[in-house]
Amino acid sequence: MEELFSKSFLSILRRSERVMVSTGAGISAESGVPTFRGPGGLWNDFKPEELATPQAFKRDPKKVWEWYDWRRQLLAKVDPNPGHHALAALEKIVPQFFLFTQNIDGLHQKAGNKTVYELHGSIWQVRCTREAKPAFEMHENPISQLPPICGCGAPLRPNVVWFGENLPADITAMAWEVAKACDAFFLIGTSATVQPAASLPWVAKENGAIVVEINPEETPATEIADESFRANAGMILPQLVEALKNHHG
Numbered sequence: 001m002e003e004l005f006s007k008s009f010l011s012i013l014r015r016s017e018r019v020m021v022s023t024g025a026g027i028s029a030e031s032g033v034p035t036f037r038g039p040g041g042l043w044n045d046f047k048p049e050e051l052a053t054p055q056a057f058k059r060d061p062k063k064v065w066e067w068y069d070w071r072r073q074l075l076a077k078v079d080p081n082p083g084h085h086a087l088a089a090l091e092k093i094v095p096q097f098f099l100f101t102q103n104i105d106g107l108h109q110k111a112g113n114k115t116v117y118e119l120h121g122s123i124w125q126v127r128c129t130r131e132a133k134p135a136f137e138m139h140e141n142p143i144s145q146l147p148p149i150c151g152c153g154a155p156l157r158p159n160v161v162w163f164g165e166n167l168p169a170d171i172t173a174m175a176w177e178v179a180k181a182c183d184a185f186f187l188i189g190t191s192a193t194v195q196p197a198a199s200l201p202w203v204a205k206e207n208g209a210i211v212v213e214i215n216p217e218e219t220p221a222t223e224i225a226d227e228s229f230r231a232n233a234g235m236i237l238p239q240l241v242e243a244l245k246n247h248h249g
C-alpha cells in the first residue's frame with residue numbers, strides 16, 4: 001500500500017496545516033450518479049441550454065423541474081461511496097480542512113463531512129423566484145406539483161447555480177481565500193473546465209500549495225499537479241487516508 005504514495009508526499013501532507021479539497025461529479029460516479037461530460041455524462045443526453053439556464057426556466061419551468069425531480073429521485077436512492085467516506089475521515093485527521101464542491105447532490109454531508117461549501121448550490125434546496133428570501137430545504141420526493149409554488153404564488157426554483165449565473169459571493173470569496181492560504185490542494189473528480197471553480201488549483205499552486213489530482217482521466221489541471229493519480233476516487237482516497245494515519249514522518 002505504502003508504495004502508492006511516496007514517503008516524502010505523505011510527509012508533506014502530514015505537515016500540512018490547511019488542506020483544501022475541491023470535488024466534482026466524478027467523486028459521486030461510484031455511487032451511481034452520472035457525471036456531466038465524458039462517457040454516460042448527462043450533457044450527452046440533455047441540452048444544458050434547455051435545462052440549466054435562467055432563460056430555460058423562464059421559458060418552461062415545468063420541463064426544468066421534471067429534470068430536477070428525476071435527478072432528485074435518482075439521488076434519493078444512492079449512498080456515499082468510499083471516496084466520500086474517506087474525505088469525512090480526512091476531515092478528522094488534518095488540523096484545518098476545507099471541502100468545496102461543485103456537486104449539488106449532498107453526498108458529502110450524507111457521508112459525515114461537517115462543513116461542505118457548495119459552490120453550485122444544492123438540489124435539496126429551493127428558493128422563490130419573486131421574493132428575495134433565503135433558500136430553504138425541500139425534501140418532498142417525488143415533488144407532487146411541478147413547478148412547486150411558493151406561498152406568494154410565484155414558482156419556486158432549485159437553489160442551484162445555472163449557466164450564466166454567478167456563484168454565491170460569500171462561498172466564492174471563501175474559496176479564493178482558502179486556496180491562497182492552503183498548504184495542500186486536492187482536485188478530485190472534476191474535468192476542471194467550468195469556471196470559476198476550475199481556476200482554484202492554479203490559485204493554490206501560485207500561492208505555494210502542493211496540488212494533488214485524482215481522476216481516471218487527465219484534465220487541464222494535470223500539468224500543474226505535483227501528484228496526479230489516474231484512478232477512481234473511491235479506490236485511491238481510502239488508501240491515502242489509511243497511509244496518512246500510519247505515516248509519522
Ligand code: APR
Nearest residue numbers: 024025026029035036037102189190191194215217232233
Ligand atoms: N473518481 C474520480 N474522478 C472521476 C471518476 C471517479 N470514480 N469518474 C469520473 N471521474 C472524472 C471524469 O474523468 C471527469 O474528468 O470526473 C470528471 C467529471 O467531470 P464533469 O462531468 O465535467 O463534472 P464537473 O467537473 O463536476 O462539472 C462541473 O459543470 O455541468 C456543470 O454545474 C455542473 O458542477 C458541474 C460543473
